Amino acid sequence: MTNLAKRIIEFVQRPGYMPMKPKTLAKKLGITKKKLAKFEAALEEAKLSGEIRFSEGGRIQPKAARGSHLGIVHRIKSGDAFIILREPKPVGLTDDIFVDRNDLKDAQNGDEVFVKLLQRRRSRGQRCGYVVEVVERATNVFVGTYLEEDESGWVQIDGKDYPDPIWVGDPGAKGVQEGDKVVIEMLRFPTVGQNGEGVLTKVLGSRGEPGVDTQMIIHEFGIPDEFPDDVLNEARLEAENFNENDLTDREDLSEMTVVTIDPKTARDFDDAISLKKIEKGHWLLGVHIADVSHFVQPGTQLDREAETRGTSVYLPTKVIPMLPEIISNGLASLQEGRTRFTMSAFIEFSAEGIPIETRFSRSAIKVTQRFAYEEVMPIIKAKPSEPIEGVSDEIRELLKNMHELAMLLRKRRFAKGSLELDMPEVRLSLDTDGKVTGAFEAEHDESHEIIEEFMLAANIAVAVRLNDEGIGFLRRAHADPAEAKLKAFSEFVTILGFELEKYQSKKHLQALLRSVRGTPQEQAVNYAMLRSLKQAEYSPMEVGHYALAEDQYCHFTSPIRRYPDLHIHRLVSSLVCDNVTYRGASAEDLIRLGHHCSTTERRAERAERELTKIKLLTYFEERVGEKITAVITGVERFGFFCRGVEIPAEGLVHISNIPASESYEFDRQAMALVGRRTGDMIRLGDKVIVEIASVDVDRRELNFKLLTHTASKPPAKKGAAKKSPSRGKKGSKKPNSKQSKPRKKKPSTRKKKSAQKRRKKR
Known part of the structure; x- marks a missing residue:
């Protein structure tokens, strides 16, 4: 091992070391620009030795101490926590580890x-443990409300993770007033019996002032907002150098009939469609995607900034683009009647x-006509x-042909086993x-499905080609769900x-999703299905895409707003140019x-999601006492969640x-609250009329009071549950609404206990 690799390991394993990015570590070790290549090689050597590792955020971490396990803290209301272990989980440890709040040190959510691990277990056998060390903080920056007490400044952090305020020193720093929303950086995290300490870094203004809630979310999630000057300067230079008439090494498709279909409010347009019917009844589909790779070269300031951001962020009040608007909303935006550079995928389909x-x-197109989704189906x-x-x-003919082919592709996709959740x-x-003046659920009709099918077709075609060429690339991976989770869903x-009938079968899952469509239980079933699936992610590993039923899949169609798509464009360009421009990673x-x-x-x-929630809570804050109609979306021991119909x-x-006329018990198997006296059930999908009882925007809480409950009828025929093979052994019973009523069993239980008492007395 080289001396530099040993230095890196020694530094990372020092007591008190905080994980940092390679660039920061290089500065700490005094590495000059001339020696960066040697540093990167030594870093790789240290990683291969197993003495250091990289976190998901790209920071360098020490290896786990012997007997310890790496995981993520999930704190619960009591202050205790569960540690969700990182994959691959150690042999024999399949469940999360419970940690008492006194054993958390200063670890936070x-x-x-x-x-x-500790020797003790919880009542149901769950392993208990204690935190040895915080490896990497989720964040050091928080948003909260400023208050003063005992001649000191304090900040009550938004949300429920921090019940006690954080001390921020002398009052009035930066001209802050009581009640202002502020940003703090944590200097010392709170522990049991000890307050946290922070420094106030920014005053956002009073909650309710225009734009304050948006700034709260930007700072709370650490989203990069303004672009550095050097990045903007590079973007301006690209604009100066852009010549739409210079089509060197590009296929001129400017005379081709091409359309775009986007939301009415779209600001950037990165995909366009052409379609022809050719001989033998075949189709020639052209998917033309803005060639962002022409403007954003690897290793430039533009590229580094785009990679850091990773994606554009579409907040309800503001778009925070991955690329400066001169590119995202200008040079690379496929605007009607303007020549724009594109990467085109031509796919021939049989009849x-x-x-x-x-x-x-590598092409150049000129969009013939732009459409909003709402205009297409009429x-x-x-x-x-x-x-x-x-x-x-x-x-008109082009749009009708697009609809015909898209519906054909859609039919084939579902026949292959693709799943579609209605979320x-x-x-x-x-x-x-x-x-907020109102809220609604976005429509998703066949005009959306047209573009969806063509984008999927292009993504699959690109992934298949890159895989066939043996090129390493970022796939959009969606691993198969765990059987235990599918069984629980069943x-x-x-x-x-x-x-x-068969929870492992895609066709049976499809049939279920179709059968719940339009029922009161639709949302609950779709959310439960989503929770049963693993999260899709970007990975070079060839694990396939479960929900789409595809072995090869990647993201190619949105390079303006997603960095992985830009990475794929460079690889496709290298194929077209015979590997001259980009060699990959x-x-x-x-x-x-x-x-x-x-x-x-x-x-x-x-x-x-969080800004949408804040805005809706602010809307309801002014309507405490009003009645709304809602549908029950979740049932717990402590009550039930419901979602407004109109809002x-x-x-x-x-x-x-x-209402106190009845007391309820939670029936976990039936996912219902069951009345002890009447046996009435409050369950998923039931309609309710509720009153807005209280709103706490800072804690992100909306509380209702039940006024009227309308029980939903069973959505399937009697005996449907009996046919399910997931019931277990022959003769076992699944609870139905009658079996779920606990009140009939109680008298016999009381008789048993009283009989036992009489026997003891004798």
Whole structure:
């Protein structure tokens, strides 16, 4: 082992070392630019020795101490935590490890830690442990509300992870006022019996002021917002150098009829479609994707910034792009009537929709016409004799052909075993100040399905070609779910009254999802199914894509907003140019990049959901006491969750907010609250009328009070559950609504106990 590799290991394994990125470690070790190549080689040598490792965020960490295990902290309301072990899990440890709050040290929710096992177990046999060391913090930056007490400044962090405020020193720093939303950086995390300590870094303003909630989320999730000057300068230089008439080494498709179909509110347009019917009844589909790789070269400041961001973030009030707008909304945006550089995938399909041949091209197109999703289906469904203003006969024919081929591909995809969960996306109606005036679930009709099918076809075609060429690339991987989770899902839907004959069968899962469509239980079943599946991620590993039923799949169609797509474009370009422009990355770099892009993608999704929740809570805050109609989406021992019908926000009806005329017990098997006196059931899918009882925006809480409950009827025929083979051994019984009523069993239990007492007295 080289001396430099030994130095790296020695530094990383020092007491008190905090995980850092390679660039930071190089500075700490005094590595000059001339020696960076040697440093990277030594870093790889140290990693291969097993003495150091890389976190998902790309930071360098020491190896686990003997007998300790690496995992993520998930704190619960009591202050205790479960440690979710990293894959691959140690032999014999399949469950999460329980850690008492006194054994957590200063570990917080989401932190990566080393944990050791204790001899004791919980009542059900679950292993207990204690935190040895915090390896990497989920974050050091938090958003909260400023307050003053005992001549000191304090910040109550938003959410429920920190019940006690954090001390931030002398009051009035940075002109802060009580009640302001602020950003702090944690200096010392709180532990049992000791307050946390932080430093106030930014004052955002009073909650409720326009834009403050958006800034809260940007800082809470650490999303890079403004672009550095050197990145903007590179983008401006690309704009100056762009010549749309210079088509050297590009296939000129500017005379081809090409259309785009996007949301009305779309700001960047990165995909366009052409389609021809050719001989033998075959189809020639052209999927033309903005060639971002032309403007963003590997190793440039633009490229490094795009990789750091990983993805664009689409908040309800603001888009935070992966690339400066001069590129994302200008040079690379496929605007109508403008020549734009593209990467084209031409796929020939048989009359039956079977892919026959694929060709890729560095091209230039000029979009003939742009459509919003809402405009497409009326055109397709219109009678031939019915004139449509602004749409030529050629375009009408193109749209109808697109619909015909897309529905054919869709039919074949589902026949192959592809799954589709109906997960409604909440969209907000906002006024000029960003306040919610209403909310709705986004529509998803056949116009969306047209583009969806063509994008899937292109992604599959690219992945198949790269795989055939033996090139390492970032796949969009979706591993098969664990059998235990599918079995639990099967038992859950059987309890609801639906039939799932073979939970391992994609066709039976498809049939189930079709059967719940339009029922009150639809959302609960779809969410339960989603929780049964593993998360899709970016990885060079060839694990396939379970939900799409594809062995080879990658993301190619959105390089303006996703870095993995840009990576794929460079590889496709290298194929077209005979490997002159880009040679790809090593397997280790692909694993690191995959982890990073998966992390930034999930961060963006969480940020969007959280800001949507905050805005909906603010909307309800002004409506405490109003009545709304809702559908029950989850049932727990402490109450039930329900989602508004007109405004799709989810809140809790605590058991104490259910009318006192009846007391309820939780029946876990039936996923219901059962009345002790009447046997009435409150279960998933039931409609309720609730009153908005209380709202706490800072804690992200919405509480309802039950007014009226309408029990849903069983969605399947009697006996449907009996047909399910997931019931277990012959003769075992699945609980139905009658069996779930516990009140009939209680008298006999009382008689037994009283008889035992009498015997003791005798």
